[in-house]
Amino acid sequence: MPSHCGWPPRDRQPRLLRQDSLGDDWRAVAAIHYGVSGAHCEFRDHHSRHYFLRAAGQGCLVLSKVRKDSSRPPFELQFNVLFELRGRGVDSVRPPIRTRGGDCYVIDEDHFWFMRRFNHHEPVQFWACSALAGASARALAKIHLAMDEPGMCTPYFEPDLLAPYHRSARGFVRSLGELFDAFDDAGLEPSDRRLLAVSVEALMDEADLVLGRSDGLYGMTHHDYRPENLLVRNGRIVEIIDWDRAYDDHQLYDVAYGALQFGGRQGLWGSAMLSLAVQFVDDYLDARSRPDLRDDVLGWWLRFVVVKRLLLKSTHTAERINLLRRLSDEPALIG
Template identity: 25%
Template sequence: MTGLPRYGSGMLPLGLSMLWESVEPEAALKERFGFDDFAAVCGWVTKALDATWAITVTACPRMVISDQNAIFWAQSDRGDLVVKWSRARQRFSSLDASTRLLRSLAGRGIPVAAPLATSDGLDRVVLDGPSGELSVTVLPELSGEWLDVTDRAAVLSAGAALAELHRALGADTRTSAAEPVQGAAELARTIDDWLTNGDHRLAPEASRRLRGLLSEAPELDDVPQLVHNDFRAANILTRNSKVVGVLDLDEARVEHRVHDLAKASVYLGTRFTAWRPTSDAVRQALRVGYESVRPFSTAEARWFEILVVWQGLRAIPGEHDPAGWASAV
């Protein structure tokens, strides 16, 4: 995550909190990162930014923990900043790649937070934390409000922004994905295997429809490329119904663009612990916005329907489904 809405981080408490997990943040801070309390984190960040970025921290308003990662807000002589770090060593290489990608996208005019370089010109560095190495980057805080999916103009803008993002990502030849590229034939086999072995039949009519659509799927005339892979309300900032920030490229991967849009259509309204399905009207608006910049081919339109149904089925949490994911497919 490259930042959260300014004081729209007002939706987050001051001090230390968890982004989505139901655990005590103080215990998670100590167990995962080795800091005794929030004051200790503020001291560590203040010293790290001074020594490595030549940035003077003046205040530490808040921090959130998400799994093995942390996001820390700092006020400084360089403005309001977001300091991100991870202790997941297996992800250090991909985090380096996603941070470089942010700088590339910013250079192409995409509204992302370009990293602030260290005094040595690096966008991300590994620093010693109290209980191990941390991969750290510093970003300017973006100002805006999380996407409101009841605002049709904002949803149209989000669709257009995703298409522009795909265009920019397609021009970037680097990849942060370790997995092999999955073509249309492999994708069809993956869905068929899921229907056979992974589908819990919680929306049987939708499952039957998906199998029928898949049996008539055309060749997909699209080359897989880097996509966002987590484009939803929690990662989209707006102002006056226009997208002004796209957050969290850390999950970027190589995939078909229509698959990325289908996934976004299903999960667009989700934020942290608030997971609710996206209405048909909102999905349609997102697609209209997307196609205002990049129209679908005939094959992509067919695959979009397939992938929306598949992602919708996969989103059903189980028989206990108070949000109504099954009925939304």
């Protein structure tokens, strides 16, 4: 298989699977539930464990092993979303391969397993490209637009009972004061403490107005829309992956979170290129025919996603304070 095809993904550094290193659980799942046997396998650990299988006559497959976690949205919800999106004509998502019994996934005592076909793509290490920013914004708008029509059947759950990071935007706002009080700011400079305190207060004060203005863009939200979850081939977004956090919420969360991932390390770092963030926002809102929302509410959402990350992730605080300061000083984004 040619090296440029992205198998296995070079940017995700899979390791060669030794037969004595992991036991035979992946072999049993692949053979019993999917009819895949005799596969060559490599794997990588990235939040979950992913086995890259190459089986004669069956092409390249990815078998994922995910630890059960009651603090996250129901595991099966992501598959409802994927099948619904595919049925509504979105070609940038791929539902899982069904098991021999017709199920979307397999359950063992501690894990879920599911299989999908590998989509050949090009590793993109550094997203500082205007074309990719625009393409990813339009791909996100297409997904959100496809889910505008009612009729999707999803399992009921209460998102505000999840761990704070996975709560809805409105649920997280209700937790802001408590989370800020519990935040360890001992390592921050006095000016950084003031910036964070002022930002939290402003987010809470403006929340009802902004969330009310954002209600027109409410629906299925990915909640982790960033370059690592976008597969690119020939400059085009060919697949959007990792839907395990998806559920109905304010879709401008996806826009703000995605906009700040370009030009540097992913994860809301101070190195984000704000010029690309502006383009991402503009291209998305143009595709949704809602340019009126940029000046009114996008500044709030951009500060919201950074403050959320700050309060819940204990590492790299200085980098994210820097990004929050840059946002506060950037009228083109704050509005």
